[in-house]
Every structure is written in structure tokens, then in C-alpha cells.
Amino acid sequence: MAEKTIAGKQVNVSEEGYMEDMSQWNEDVAKEIANEIGIELTDKHFEVLNYLRDKTAAGESLSIRSVGKSGVVDVKGLYKLFPKGPLKFSSKIAGIPKPTSCI
């Protein structure tokens, strides 16, 4: 566990850079993490991020399949928003733990 300053905010992150306390997250933190990955966030991105955060807060584990069926975004759309890391990058930017599902 390490502390990192993201967008002027002190946050706890794992070795791989996933936030460990989702309450430390805000939109500026998201934008800076996305920036590091090379993604510019749009409203559609935030719609997905908020969905991921809601599901995580409810204790549900996420898979690309469940997100694709959420009605928020389909699988193709998810890949478009978060190229090369539909679940990993989106989780990182959403300030939630690294996904544990293989699917």
C-alpha cells in the first residue's frame, strides 16, 4: 500500500495503482488517472464509471459481460471508451479495486 497525490488529493493506492478507498475518489482524480493511461474522459465515460462504482459499492463483482449487459454501454462501446483495458482501465479510473473476474 502506498500513498500518492492525485489531482492535489492524498489517496491510498495498491502497487499497481488501483485506489484502495473509493471514498477518496472525485472527478478530478479520475481525470488525472485517465490522463496517465492516455484516455480523455467524456460524459459517457463518467456514466460507465459511476455504474462501476455503484455496483462495487453494492458488493457486486464485475465482469465485462455484466457491464456489457448493464444497459449503460455494450461491450464494443466499452472497448471504444477504454481501449486495451475495458475492465482494468475503467476500474482504475473509477477508483475501485482491480477486477477479480476472468471474464
Place this chain on the structure above:
Amino acid sequence: MEAKEKKPLEKVCMICAKGSLEDVYATLVMANGAVMEGIETKVFFTFFGLDGITKKAMNHLHTATTGNPAMRMPGGLPFPTMLGGLPGIESAVSSMMRKQMEELDMPPVDEFLELITAGGGEIYACKLAMDMFKLELKDLSDEVSGILTIGDFYEMCDGDRTQIIFT
């Protein structure tokens, strides 16, 4: 100490030659996993593996209930080989397995293929095996990009951070 430079995989090429439930799913899980990691992914289905992309067969794959020493009864007791050979048993066990997989959010094969191609993964059928089983492109899932010879497939497997995986 010398710091070792990480050399992440850039491409995986997978070959699925067997048509049992577990063989096809091993291929699909690994292929989809690679796509989700941002790795370029090509999957080549050949011989009995073609069942995994054939419209008629793909959502009804079976697992072998005879000759499979790892097969157990629900609860963990050994599964008698004689029982596995009775009519209907293989079908019943296989549908039970598919149900359990569905509970773990593993999609049916047709949907799994869609997941892979939605992320840019490519799926191919082996020409020789297609001829052998008298199959045509129209018999295959719409997610299949084409029919290739093994030579064509090897040509796609270039690059020094490429791995070929045979499942």
C-alpha cells in the same frame, strides 16, 4: 543489480483442436482474457475444435463422462465409468456443467465469441478440417472472420512478442 526490462506479450495465437466443453471454454476464456489485456488475439479452430464455432453444435458442447478420471458426482464422490456410458448421462452432466458455468457469468459459446470479436479478437476456421467435415462458411458462427490454411495462420503469428498456444 540489473533492472530487468519487462517485455509484455503483444500477440497470442491460439489453436483449438478439441471439441469438448472444457477444451473449447479453455480456449475462449484465454482468448477473451488476452483481448481484455489489450493483447492482439487470433484463434484458429481445427478438427473437432470446429464444433466450438459451428452454429449447430457450439451451444450444446459435451464433456466426456467416460474416460475422464477427474469426473465426480455432485458432492465429490467418484463417478463410476459404467454410469457415464449410459444413454443420456453425458448430455445431462454437460447441461448441468453449462448451468454452473452460467452462474459464474461464463456466457454460452455464441455470446463468448461475440465478446472476443467485440474487443478486436479474430476467429478463424481451418480449411483442411472444414473440407474433412464437409462444412461451409455458412455453417459457422457469424463471428468467424474466415477460413485459413495453417500456412496463412502462421503468417499471422509473426512478431517477436507473439506466443502460440495449443489448447
